Amino acid sequence: MNLMEQMASTTNFKGRNLLHWLDYSQAEVSELLAQAQYVKENPHSKVLSGKTLGMIFEKSSTRTRVSFEVGMVQMGGHALYLNTDDIQVGRGESLADTAKVLSGYVDAIMYRTTSHQKLEELAEHATIPVINGLCDVYHPCQALADIFTMLEWKGRLCGLKVVYIGDGNNVAHSLMILSAMMGMEVVVVTPEGYEPDSDVVAQSQAVAEKYQGSVTISHDPEEAVSGADVIYTDVWASMGQEEEQETRMKDFQGYQVNQSLLEKAKQDVLFLHCLPAHREEEVTAEVIDGPHSAVFQQAENRMHVQKAVLQALIGYR
Numbered sequence: 001m002n003l004m005e006q007m008a009s010t011t012n013f014k015g016r017n018l019l020h021w022l023d024y025s026q027a028e029v030s031e032l033l034a035q036a037q038y039v040k041e042n043p044h045s046k047v048l049s050g051k052t053l054g055m056i057f058e059k060s061s062t063r064t065r066v067s068f069e070v071g072m073v074q075m076g077g078h079a080l081y082l083n084t085d086d087i088q089v090g091r092g093e094s095l096a097d098t099a100k101v102l103s104g105y106v107d108a109i110m111y112r113t114t115s116h117q118k119l120e121e122l123a124e125h126a127t128i129p130v131i132n133g134l135c136d137v138y139h140p141c142q143a144l145a146d147i148f149t150m151l152e153w154k155g156r157l158c159g160l161k162v163v164y165i166g167d168g169n170n171v172a173h174s175l176m177i178l179s180a181m182m183g184m185e186v187v188v189v190t191p192e193g194y195e196p197d198s199d200v201v202a203q204s205q206a207v208a209e210k211y212q213g214s215v216t217i218s219h220d221p222e223e224a225v226s227g228a229d230v231i232y233t234d235v236w237a238s239m240g241q242e243e244e245q246e247t248r249m250k251d252f253q254g255y256q257v258n259q260s261l262l263e264k265a266k267q268d269v270l271f272l273h274c275l276p277a278h279r280e281e282e283v284t285a286e287v288i289d290g291p292h293s294a295v296f297q298q299a300e301n302r303m304h305v306q307k308a309v310l311q312a313l314i315g316y317r
Contacts, residue, residue, distance in 0.1 A: 013312035017123050017130045019116075020138040021177045022203060026211050029144070029181060035308035036148050036301070039075075047315050048077035054106035055133070056082045056089075056098075056122075058113045059239055063275065064133045064141070067303035068110055068310075075307060075315075080106065099125035107314045111135075114240065129313040131306075136170060137197070141309065142274050143174035145301040147182060149294050150230055152301075153270050158183035158212075160229040163265070165189045165221050165255055166282055167248075168196030171234050171274050176200065180208035180215050187228075189218045191251045221255055228265035232272040233257045233282045249281070257283045262292060272298050 011028055021029070039045075053072050055065065065081065072079040084090040089098045099122045102109055109126060112133035113119050123130040132140050151157055162179050164172050168190045176196065179186045186204070188196055195201075195217055204215040218224045225231060236252045237245045262269060271283075271293045279285045288295060 011312075014314070015129060016313055018140055018309055018313065019119055019123060019130065019132045020140055021143065021174065021181060022207070024181075026181050026183075029147075029178065032144065032305065032308045032312060033148055033151060035311060036144075036305045039307045039311070040301075040304040043074050045074075046076035047311055048072060048075035051075075051077040051108075051314055052106045053077065053079045053108050053110060053310065054082055054102050055079055055110045056084065056087070056112065057133075058084045059134065061112060061133075063299055063302050064110075064112055068133070068306055071303045071307040071310065075311065077107075077310075095121045096125040098122070099130075100127075103127040108310065131309065131313070134170065137173060137200070139170045139174045139274070140178075141302060141306050142171055143178040144305040144309070145298055146175055146232070146272060146274070147178055148301050148305050149272065149298040150270065152297070153294055154229060159185070161185040161187070161227055162230040162232065163187045163189060163221075163224050163228040164232045164234075165224070165257055165261075166233045166252070167194050167236060167238070168217075169234065169238055172196050173200045173204075175232065176204040176215050177207055180204050180213040181211050183211050183213045185213065186215045187218055187224045188215070189221050189224045189255070191255060192219060194251065221261060222264055225261055225265045225269075228269055230270045230272060231257055231262065231265055234274055235276065235278055236282050252282070256281070257287055259284065259286050259290075262287055268292075270294055275299055 011031055069079040103126050108129040110131045110133045111119055111122055113135050116135040116137040119132055119135050162184055172188050176186050208215050236248045269292055271287055273295045277288055
């Protein structure tokens with residue numbers, strides 16, 4: 001029995017949505033990580049032959065679009081790029097109608113949207129799996145690639161200390177939930193006023209309690225990185241926040257990940273960034289291009305973990 005058959009026999013993934021990780025368990029995530037390793041080592045197969053992924057984009061993308069599209073091709077399937085400016089939802093067709101129509105054409109929908117509420121509405125009316133390619137609250141596929149990269153570099157997840165420095169955004173939210181689920185110590189470090197959503201923090205702390213992890217919020221980068229196994233950052237102003245750029249540049253002074261900060265962590269600390277990066281703003285070129293950085297391996301891993309998710313949700317018969 002190969003790994004895919006083992007997954008199919010132990011866990012009922014097929015037909016489920018992936019809107020966030022709160023609907024999944026540690027055991028299920030561990031199975032997806034194992035499958036991601038398998039597909040990384042065995043990239044080409046016909047497991048999704050005849051399957052089609054519809055990809056709806058409201059926001060521009062490099063990694064999400066290319067990783068999903070190439071991943072489907074490598075598995076023998078096909079991906080359709082659907083920009084909201086080009087389909088009828090951009091001209092007023094409801095998400096409910098769009099979901100019902102696409103459910104008759106494709107085998108799953110990946111939706112990259114500005115609103116988690118819209119994602120939930122699409123999923124409510126679809127009869128096929130819906131995958132969150134990014135929304136304003138969560139970025140689950142990114143977080144799965146993040147912990148997969150940590151596992152590759154560190155050989156374990158449980159007990160690692162992960163310090164996220166920057167805006168308490170969708171990336172921070174999913175990282176908190178998934179890292180806590182895998183028994184890790186998570187510290188999110190932000191300036192005052194940029195903390196993660198309080199409800200998501202509470203949810204993450206509940207997950208941590210169940211799986212022997214921890215989630216804390218800090219405003220002191222130097223104190224937080226002491227003993228860190230992983231340091232992670234993101235841009236200070238994400239897409240849609242361009243008008244806040246000048247204010248955020250001031251508010252985030254002192255939160256840059258640089259060599260001086262890295263030296264306060266463990267000697268073998270791993271540096272991660274979900275990209276795109278603004279060198280010399282949230283991170284220096286010395287760090288992101290240095291020996292502790294795995295950002296491009298992390299970016300590549302988006303494809304491998306998403307292939308594992310797609311196989312789990314639509315590939316098993």
